[in-house]
Amino acid sequence: MIEFKSVSKTYSDGTKAVEDLSLVVPSDGTTVMVGPSGCGKTTLLRMVNRMIEPTAGSVEWDGTPIKRLKKTVLRRQMGYVIQNGGLFPHRTILENIGTVPELLGWDDRKTHARAQELLELVGLEPQLGRRFPAQLSGGQQQRVGVARALAADPDLLLMDEPFSAVDPVVRADLQELVKRLQTDLKKTILMITHDMDEAITMGNQVAVLQKGGQLAQFDTPEEILDNPASEFVADFVGRDRGYRSLTFAGAPELKLERVRTVRNAAFERGEGRSDEPVLVVDGEGRPQGWADPQRPGRLLGLGSTFTNPGAPLREVVEAALTSPTGLAVAVGADGRYAGVISDDAVMQHVRAYRAGVAESQVTRQIRSEEDAEAARIEAERQAAEQAADQERQRAEAEALAEQKRSAKGRRKRRGGATAVKPADAPASEQPADVEPEGEKP
Ligand SMILES: Nc1ncnc2c1ncn2[C@@H]1O[C@H](COP(=O)(O)OP(=O)(O)O)[C@@H](O)[C@H]1O
Ligand SMILES: [Mg+2]
The missing domain is CATH 3.40.50.300 (P-loop containing nucleotide triphosphate hydrolases)
Known part of the structure; x- marks a missing residue:
């Protein structure tokens, strides 16, 4: 450390x-x-x-x-x-x-x-x-x-x-x-x-x-x-940062769909299916690109692919964003074509993840509000305790003063004013029977 x-x-x-x-x-x-x-x-x-x-x-x-x-x-x-x-x-x-x-x-x-x-x-x-x-x-x-x-x-x-x-x-x-x-x-x-x-x-x-x-x-x-x-x-x-935070979204469980695959970009589309997305794979079944519907025999780029299962959501989003067909292509651990998922379906996973984050933020917010409330109550309790303490001390002091006053009153009634010397009496008011020090008789 x-x-x-x-x-x-x-x-x-x-x-x-x-x-x-x-x-x-x-x-x-x-x-x-x-x-x-x-x-x-x-x-x-x-x-x-x-x-x-x-x-x-x-x-x-x-x-x-x-x-x-x-x-x-x-x-x-x-x-x-x-x-x-x-x-x-x-x-x-x-x-x-x-x-x-x-x-x-x-x-x-x-x-x-x-x-x-x-x-x-x-x-x-x-x-x-x-x-x-x-x-x-x-x-x-x-x-x-x-x-x-x-x-x-x-x-x-x-x-x-x-x-x-x-x-x-x-x-x-x-x-x-x-x-x-x-x-x-x-x-x-x-x-x-x-x-x-x-x-x-x-x-x-x-x-x-x-x-x-x-x-x-x-x-x-x-x-x-x-x-x-x-x-x-x-x-x-x-x-x-929103996109980056997808790095931590983990690997969602995805439902893959299938598209038609061919070995050769120069293939027969057949009647009435000109906009069907067709994926071209090599001899090992590894995706090579999308067949270009406008230019028969040509390939559109593949975009990035992701490994399923296990790819973090960010990679799946990346694959959907870079795919010319809006279909993110999944491959197995061996690199072979495994299926596709549409950008809409990917966004649903993003939404679910964001909702989870928002929820944890709300929980955190509530928790911090609860903490603040608890702190406020505690502060109030302490203040009240302090006030009660002060009040008790004041009352005790008053009771003591009252006791002293009444004791003084009792002595006064018993022995007359001269017997009691006020604590703060100046020296000149000392009783006459005390000899001032150093004075010759
Ligand atoms: N030997 C030095 N003499 C004077 N200023 C320095 C010296 N080394 C670095 N600085 C200054 O200190 C600041 C921090 O530098 P540095 O630690 O290299 O920052 P970074 O690695 O974050 O770019 C900069 O303003 C830099 O110009
Ligand atoms: Mg540096």
Whole structure:
């Protein structure tokens, strides 16, 4: 567990990069910090491995202030991945991966074996190990960056916008890789990105930061999408947050329909059926595209397909939106055509999901109203109790005063006025039988 305790960082030129930020990064799972460029993300991340020291506050690791830990020891326990992999250009891939083991003084054979093992773990062919970084694609370099960070089996993986320089397809693969590593190796991952979609995909919890390194919201991705804490968060999450929140809609049970399938786009439509949608599949039964009713023999694009059962609702919506016929095409786990579902039917599932979300929001609203009511009643009860207390004290004080007054009255009646000296009588009014001190007789 990493805990930021009221940390601030003001650079020597006066730039306030982080201000009074407190945040707990739990040990299991992935925590993502997301925010616009310049909001202090890199500064925060580098505070964890002490590449940057905070100007105020502290960072603790499982309760120990990291200031007390030696930088070299600390960094061995924390893998660090940066954009573009940050590989050494003149060292081979295997040498790059073996950097930390080498620093730790492992012998060559052990280092080499570990590097080979990691190359495989991140999904790279063994022969790539002899190449230099420039001979690898951006995505491959990034995989090497991840492998290098894992070399000494650190507990914590710090990742600074690791996938922002690769194309969306490669990025999705890398995200899958890191998710798999997280579940398999159980590392604590602290990752930063400026991309909300990436934050949603990767984070078990997401910290949204705003300019000046202030925390705008720290929550699960679902909560952030459904209940942004402020105007800033809502803006940052973006207009399509409704669509994005479908990511969490789970996989609905869908009723599929069938359409006519053919092997060859040049087929006989037959009489009076010119607008019937016809799906073209290959020899294995995998969908290839829709037959174009206007231009016989030609294919319309397929759009995206989804796997049934199991596809999250967002993928089904995507398939319906990208299909030229409005029919989303389902395939089985083997990639073969399984059936279709219409965009109308998909929207019904979306509506059902939204109704569920709205209901949970209403429940939450009612609960918070009930909480507020309970708090109000409790405050009233306390106020009444206090008033009663004060009244009791006042009455007691009055009774005491009354007792004193009547006692005084009784003494007066018994012994006459001179026997009783008022407590606050001035010295000059002392009774005559007392000799003033120091006076000669
Ligand atoms: N060494 C530095 N000296 C002065 N200002 C810096 C330094 N490093 C970063 N900054 C400034 O601090 C702010 C936060 O930077 P950074 O942590 O890199 O943000 P992010 O990673 O979110 O883009 C920015 O305004 C940046 O210009
Ligand atoms: Mg940065």
